[in-house]
Amino acid sequence: MAMTTGSERARATLAYLRRKITTGEWPVGSRIPIEPELAEQTGVGRSTVREAVRSLASVGMLETLPGRGTFVRSAAPTSTLLNEFLADFTLEEILSYRRALEIEAAQQATIHRTEEDLAALERAAAEEVGCTRCPVLGLATGGEDSAFDSKFHRLIFDSAKNRLLASLYAGINDQLRTPEHRGRLANVATGSEMERDHARVLDAIRRRDFIDAVHAMAEHVDHDVVIVTDQHQVIPPLTRTPEQQLRIDQVREAADVREASGAREAELREAEGRARA
Numbered sequence: 001m002a003m004t005t006g007s008e009r010a011r012a013t014l015a016y017l018r019r020k021i022t023t024g025e026w027p028v029g030s031r032i033p034i035e036p037e038l039a040e041q042t043g044v045g046r047s048t049v050r051e052a053v054r055s056l057a058s059v060g061m062l063e064t065l066p067g068r069g070t071f072v073r074s075a076a077p078t079s080t081l082l083n084e085f086l087a088d089f090t091l092e093e094i095l096s097y098r099r100a101l102e103i104e105a106a107q108q109a110t111i112h113r114t115e116e117d118l119a120a121l122e123r124a125a126a127e128e129v130g131c132t133r134c135p136v137l138g139l140a141t142g143g144e145d146s147a148f149d150s151k152f153h154r155l156i157f158d159s160a161k162n163r164l165l166a167s168l169y170a171g172i173n174d175q176l177r178t179p180e181h182r183g184r185l186a187n188v189a190t191g192s193e194m195e196r197d198h199a200r201v202l203d204a205i206r207r208r209d210f211i212d213a214v215h216a217m218a219e220h221v222d223h224d225v226v227i228v229t230d231q232h233q234v235i236p237p238l239t240r241t242p243e244q245q246l247r248i249d250q251v252r253e254a255a256d257v258r259e260a261s262g263a264r265e266a267e268l269r270e271a272e273g274r275a276r277a
């Protein structure tokens with residue numbers, strides 16, 4: 001990589017370290033390589049590495065413990081100030097806010113994602129296939145260290161290239177993890193529904209279709225984390241009238257038809273390829 005100025009080197013180093021964390025290559029709780037190793041990997045001086053580490057520590061992603069090394073603390077930037085602020089709001093308000101963030105991030109990801117982002121999203125979607133953990137693994141298994149958020153969702157925020165969105169999202173996830181909220185939340189979709197939802201969001205981001213991205217994500221967040229009452233009644237983050245639901249069903253049917261015809265075309269192309277070979 002041809003880097004000319006010091007600030008470019010600093011930015012590239014910061015992006016390199018951040019990506020290691022957001023993609024999960026350095027999982028939360030793990031110790032990152034020591035400074036000289038990182039300097040060698042990135043081809044920059046140790047002071048540049050130190051500066052990048054400090055910057056990630058200041059947003060809560062890394063923590064340096066004297067004599068023990070530097071550890072990954074959060075897969076996204078977090079802020080104590082933000083957490084204190086969000087603590088004043090109800091779970092209903094927080095979930096509705098999460099909905100807005102997820103949809104905006106999905107839309108921005110269709111515009112700003114790189115090929116590298118897309119590859120990371122595809123890997124994450126493949127890893128999370130068939131499991132209902134999205135993004136409530138922490139809710140199901142408990143334990144403070146268990147990853148609450150799904151890597152797939154986190155990478156969408158990473159692809160959106162907006163640090164504020166990512167930061168706010170991390171704050172929301174921290175709030176959902178608190179004991180008073182955790183017990184009221186549930187995941188009402190099956191593993192295959194989650195898989196289908198993620199495939200749709202991913203497909204929209206791949207095609208850079210920012211309209212499909214919004215619909216796919218809006219539908220997904222209706223059932224991936226919802227409030228469940230003591231009477232086991234599900235309260236989605238947004239309640240629709242029957243007319244609105246009908247309109248949504250129509251859009252979904254159109255997407256199903258397009259998906260099916262896309263799959264048929266792919267099959268035909270494959271068959272043609274085999275015939276030629």
Ligand SMILES: [Zn+2]
Pocket residue numbers: 134135150152153198220224
């Ligand atoms: Zn999801």
